[in-house]
Amino acid sequence: MSDRDRMDNVEPVRLVPESQFKFKCHPGIECFTQCCRDINIILTPYDIIRLKKKLNLSSEEFLAIYTEPQLLEKTGLPVITLKFLEEEDKDPDSKLCPFIRESGCLVYDDRPTTCRYYPLGVASLSHKEDADGEEFYFFVHEPHCLGFKEDRLWTVKEWRKDQGVDIHDEINAEWTDLLVRKRSFPPNMQLTEQTKKMFFLVSYNLDKFREFVFESSFLDRYDVDKTALNKIKEDEIELLKFGLKWLKWLLFKEGDFKLKPEAGALEQKMKK
Numbered sequence: 001m002s003d004r005d006r007m008d009n010v011e012p013v014r015l016v017p018e019s020q021f022k023f024k025c026h027p028g029i030e031c032f033t034q035c036c037r038d039i040n041i042i043l044t045p046y047d048i049i050r051l052k053k054k055l056n057l058s059s060e061e062f063l064a065i066y067t068e069p070q071l072l073e074k075t076g077l078p079v080i081t082l083k084f085l086e087e088e089d090k091d092p093d094s095k096l097c098p099f100i101r102e103s104g105c106l107v108y109d110d111r112p113t114t115c116r117y118y119p120l121g122v123a124s125l126s127h128k129e130d131a132d133g134e135e136f137y138f139f140v141h142e143p144h145c146l147g148f149k150e151d152r153l154w155t156v157k158e159w160r161k162d163q164g165v166d167i168h169d170e171i172n173a174e175w176t177d178l179l180v181r182k183r184s185f186p187p188n189m190q191l192t193e194q195t196k197k198m199f200f201l202v203s204y205n206l207d208k209f210r211e212f213v214f215e216s217s218f219l220d221r222y223d224v225d226k227t228a229l230n231k232i233k234e235d236e237i238e239l240l241k242f243g244l245k246w247l248k249w250l251l252f253k254e255g256d257f258k259l260k261p262e263a264g265a266l267e268q269k270m271k272k
């Protein structure tokens, strides 16, 4: 199914946290795992942190085995999607998630954000500093999904809590904000290839980003306090937050990230 076909299944109803819907998904349902094929799942930074840990892989190994690159529409930013697999002797246009098994999802406890939201989708219209009420939800109502015929009543808020979406959204918030802000740039404002590479590194390859911080000239150029350094050495979530703060500075020259005086002077000189 193409992205366009899937968009045909998006109901034009704008849902808020209190909106109600009936839905239940369980292993006994006839359509079990039908939703785990022919979809485009864009992975978030926190998805990678959880999945690579679950599979005991480095971020580079995870990227090489399970993902493919994509440019995010209207932003030009590089993102990754889960690489779906063709089934033997089946329609080559139909592809399956690599984690699907007869018994269900192999990585269920650490499944990506998109899978947790399903059958809902989420959209952000503006970046968070002026985002009051600008995030909303919608149904992805695919014909094969029989969960809507079940009788369990939810609000959107309850569904998000039950599926563990809140923590994903919280950790990914700064990243989502970067995407939304970049999308609102005029199309002629392009990022350099180097900035795009750095966006990819922080977003998806945290093991390499850690090396970049501690083993390149990064710490000669940027003023980073010792407490922050100790935190990011050991803690991947802190490393991600630090990286996103740096990206915000790199992309929009905002935030409290600082070049050391000598590096700042050199940068000014090079601009002249």
Ligand code: SF4
Residues within 6 Å of the ligand: 035, 036, 037, 097, 098, 099, 100, 101, 104, 105, 106, 107, 108, 111, 112, 115
């Ligand atoms: S990660 Fe799990 S829930 Fe998501 S599409 Fe794959 S099998 Fe389905």
Ligand code: SF4
Residues within 6 Å of the ligand: 024, 025, 026, 029, 030, 031, 032, 033, 034, 035, 036, 118, 119, 144, 145, 146, 147, 148
């Ligand atoms: S298609 Fe719907 S009801 Fe069926 S397994 Fe997927 S989410 Fe659950």
